[in-house]
Amino acid sequence: METLNSSTQKLLKATERLLQDFETERAGRKGDREKAEERIVELEAQVEKLSADLENALSDSKKASDSHISNPLTQSHDTVALKAENIDALVEEIDACLNLLKI
Numbered sequence: 001m002e003t004l005n006s007s008t009q010k011l012l013k014a015t016e017r018l019l020q021d022f023e024t025e026r027a028g029r030k031g032d033r034e035k036a037e038e039r040i041v042e043l044e045a046q047v048e049k050l051s052a053d054l055e056n057a058l059s060d061s062k063k064a065s066d067s068h069i070s071n072p073l074t075q076s077h078d079t080v081a082l083k084a085e086n087i088d089a090l091v092e093e094i095d096a097c098l099n100l101l102k103i
Helices: 002-070 077-102
Strands: none
């Protein structure tokens, strides 16, 4: 009978230790889960911020390209005169070539 009581006591103590270990591990996992959930919230906030920044950058880029297209560079008087001189020289060369072909 004493052996049965001794075995029962040992089994009871072992069960209590296992139960305590289980509770400790469970509490640790709960803490890890809370930390993970907090990290998820932080990451979601970062994603939203980056998405908003990207949208703003794309919007600014589109506005810049639209304003660049709608406001073409104005040519200075010197640039227009230079192009006119080039056109005149080109016309003279074409005339000279045509005259050579007629001969």
